[in-house]
Amino acid sequence: MNHLSDYLESPIRSGIFTGISEEMRPKIFSAGQRRFVKAGTTLFHEADAARQCYFVQKGRLKLTKQHIEGKEAIVRYINPGEMTAAVAVFKENTYPVTASAVEDTTVVGWDRPTILKILSDYPSLTINLLSGALDRLEEMQKRYLELCAERVEQRIARALLRIMRRSGRKTHEGVVIDFRLSRQDLADYTGATLYTVSRILSAWEKKGWISSGREKIMVNDPHALVAFADNG
Amino acid sequence: MNHLSDYLESPIRSGIFTGISEEMRPKIFSAGQRRFVKAGTTLFHEADAARQCYFVQKGRLKLTKQHIEGKEAIVRYINPGEMTAAVAVFKENTYPVTASAVEDTTVVGWDRPTILKILSDYPSLTINLLSGALDRLEEMQKRYLELCAERVEQRIARALLRIMRRSGRKTHEGVVIDFRLSRQDLADYTGATLYTVSRILSAWEKKGWISSGREKIMVNDPHALVAFADNG
DNA sequence: TTAGTTCTTTGCGCTGGCGCAACCAAGGGG
DNA sequence: CCCCTTGGTTGCGCCAGCGCAAAGAACTAA
Numbered sequence: 293m294n295h296l297s298d299y300l301e302s303p304i305r306s307g308i309f310t311g312i313s314e315e316m317r318p319k320i321f322s323a324g325q326r327r328f329v330k331a332g333t334t335l336f337h338e339a340d341a342a343r344q345c346y347f348v349q350k351g352r353l354k355l356t357k358q359h360i361e362g363k364e365a366i367v368r369y370i371n372p373g374e375m376t377a378a379v380a381v382f383k384e385n386t387y388p389v390t391a392s393a394v395e396d397t398t399v400v401g402w403d404r405p406t407i408l409k410i411l412s413d414y415p416s417l418t419i420n421l422l423s424g425a426l427d428r429l430e431e432m433q434k435r436y437l438e439l440c441a442e443r444v445e446q447r448i449a450r451a452l453l454r455i456m457r458r459s460g461r462k463t464h465e466g467v468v469i470d471f472r473l474s475r476q477d478l479a480d481y482t483g484a485t486l487y488t489v490s491r492i493l494s495a496w497e498k499k500g501w502i503s504s505g506r507e508k509i510m511v512n513d514p515h516a517l518v519a520f521a522d523n524g
Numbered sequence: 525m526n527h528l529s530d531y532l533e534s535p536i537r538s539g540i541f542t543g544i545s546e547e548m549r550p551k552i553f554s555a556g557q558r559r560f561v562k563a564g565t566t567l568f569h570e571a572d573a574a575r576q577c578y579f580v581q582k583g584r585l586k587l588t589k590q591h592i593e594g595k596e597a598i599v600r601y602i603n604p605g606e607m608t609a610a611v612a613v614f615k616e617n618t619y620p621v622t623a624s625a626v627e628d629t630t631v632v633g634w635d636r637p638t639i640l641k642i643l644s645d646y647p648s649l650t651i652n653l654l655s656g657a658l659d660r661l662e663e664m665q666k667r668y669l670e671l672c673a674e675r676v677e678q679r680i681a682r683a684l685l686r687i688m689r690r691s692g693r694k695t696h697e698g699v700v701i702d703f704r705l706s707r708q709d710l711a712d713y714t715g716a717t718l719y720t721v722s723r724i725l726s727a728w729e730k731k732g733w734i735s736s737g738r739e740k741i742m743v744n745d746p747h748a749l750v751a752f753a754d755n756g
Numbered sequence: 757t758t759a760g761t762t763c764t765t766t767g768c769g770c771t772g773g774c775g776c777a778a779c780c781a782a783g784g785g786g
Numbered sequence: 787c788c789c790c791t792t793g794g795t796t797g798c799g800c801c802a803g804c805g806c807a808a809a810g811a812a813c814t815a816a
Contacts, residue, residue: 357665359673367665379662382655388662422654423614429657430611430620432664433589433599439671440715441591444773475794483672485774490795506782506793676803707764717804722765738763738812 308347308375308424311416320410321347324402329353329393338390342380344401348372351397352459352471355389356480366481368428369394369471371459378421381407394471439483447482448492449521452502455481456511466503466512474507540579540607540656543648552642553579556634561585561625570622574612576633580604583629584691584703587621588712598713600660601626601703603691610653613639626703671715679714680724681753684734687713688743698735698744706739 309317324347329335335346338358346353353370367389370376379385381404402410411418438447460467475489482489493509496502501513511517541549556579561567567578570590578585585602599621602608611617613636634642643650670679692699707721714721725741728734733745743749 357669359669363673365669365672367668378654379658382651382658388665418650418654419614422610422650422657425654425657425661426611426614429661429664432661432668433620436599436664436668436671436715437589437591437597439668440597441595474792483668486794487775487796488773490793491773494795504794706762718764719766719805720803722763723803726765736764 308373308417308420310420312414316414320414321400323406323410324400327399327401329397329399331393331395331397333393335391335393335397335399336377336387338388339386342377342383342385342387344403345375345377345380345407346391346399346401347375349398349400351399352394353391353397353399354394354477355391357389364390364480365483366477368431369455369459375421375424378425380404381411381421444482444484444488445492446521448478448484448489449517451478451482452509452511453514453517453521456514460511463510466510467514468510469508472507473509540605540649540652542652544646548646552646553632555638555642556632559631559633561629561631563625563627563629565625567623567625567629567631568609568619570620571618574609574615574617574619576635577607577609577612577639578623578631578633579607581630581632583631584626585623585629585631586626586709587623589621596622596712597715598709600663601687601691607653607656610657612636613643613653676714676716676720677724678753680710680716680721681749683710683714684741684743685746685749685753688746692743695742698742699746700742701740704739705741 312320326349327335329351331351335353336342336344338356348370350372352372353376355367355370355376356364357367358364370391376391377387379388411421438450442450455469455473456467459470461470475493476486478484478493479486479489493502493504496517497504499516501511501516503510503512544552558581559567561583563583567585568574568576570588580602582604584604585608587599587602587608588596589599590596602623608623609619611620643653670682674682687701687705688699691702693702707725708718710716710725711718711721725734725736728749729736731748733743733748735742735744
């Protein structure tokens, strides 16, 4: 028998601080600057000089990449406990994406010299950072393959499952996505259009796989979605 | 005036050994195992246990990811002087892609304990590895965006330019891609089909932008391709 | 040289999913 | 409470690009 929680990632997973004792962590945080990012506002812009990297304490960030005519693609969501913009540390470079807050968010930011000092004090952090980068690379490659090979319906199923696993909250009726997620967001995440996403979600709602409202999606039958994603 | 060589990357670029003196390099190589991979054969398979990471000395590798029914997507080409399968070092994991030799290739492979020892002896190697992973992540994100937002013709133009920049050789008539590259390969790289690629290359050949033969492509007018890729 | 294999080209019909338009529903502020 | 904004739904027509089929071109082995 499958349980809903089988479909969720354990919360402490990305483990940027794996191998670093609890007592050291406040020390690391206090070397950076805490910053509050209001829902809907931007933490950093694509193509701006990358000065700081960030750790999300509370809330949620959305990484997007712009293309012609106001359209954008969602690269990934950053959950509490994760880092982003490692590029600021290792390259004298610009941010490759824009980070904006999906909900009210608190981050800790470190500038280049500070984080380099920390990394040399705690070598396992560098390894964890690299490990995280490799994870994201692999995920991106998977999504690229999906975009090449699968049709919209399957991609949306996978996207929903992926987001649910990382940001879902279990309730008595199903797993609810724990932040505002519009049809347009899902479209930007999967490379589809608002219209197509809406049509497909409607169909799934009729089948009882999900239930949805305005910027709200709950997955009632994850197993059906998995089966659908896997065999078409 | 634009010169053809403006469109090519400098050969020593990826710089995995940046910051490591020339004298040390043979030492590092001799700790690994040299291995010859005949053109068309496979160095490692997707989903196999990742035991070694590799440095390409001569030749060229093709990284692919399989999907249903014998179809595959090309993730990237690995040129001489580059490393691949860093995942073998930092994760007890399986290879996320298949690596096969496009032409006769020589690699040096290190297993986990060996490369970890080397990395602790030469800390800048870890940084270089991470820097490379971030580059690849960024490239993947770009290609993902292209796949979402652009139509096939533009994607093929960009793909051709990208491959040309990294693996092109300048001749008196244009830049020739320095390895066997079929229409199918380009299709697998761009998420298009063999037929569409063939039609588009034919059209470009009539315009004089490229000249092509069996598994051979030469770019005669890179600037025209860039312009086409950028404005549609 | 011939036969076989592999790669390429091109015609043609079909369709997934895009995108406009028009309408409906849910918040939210005053 | 009403108005206004923002998000969601659905009908409909259209077309980029897929994919079959069939023929041609180039390389390979014997």
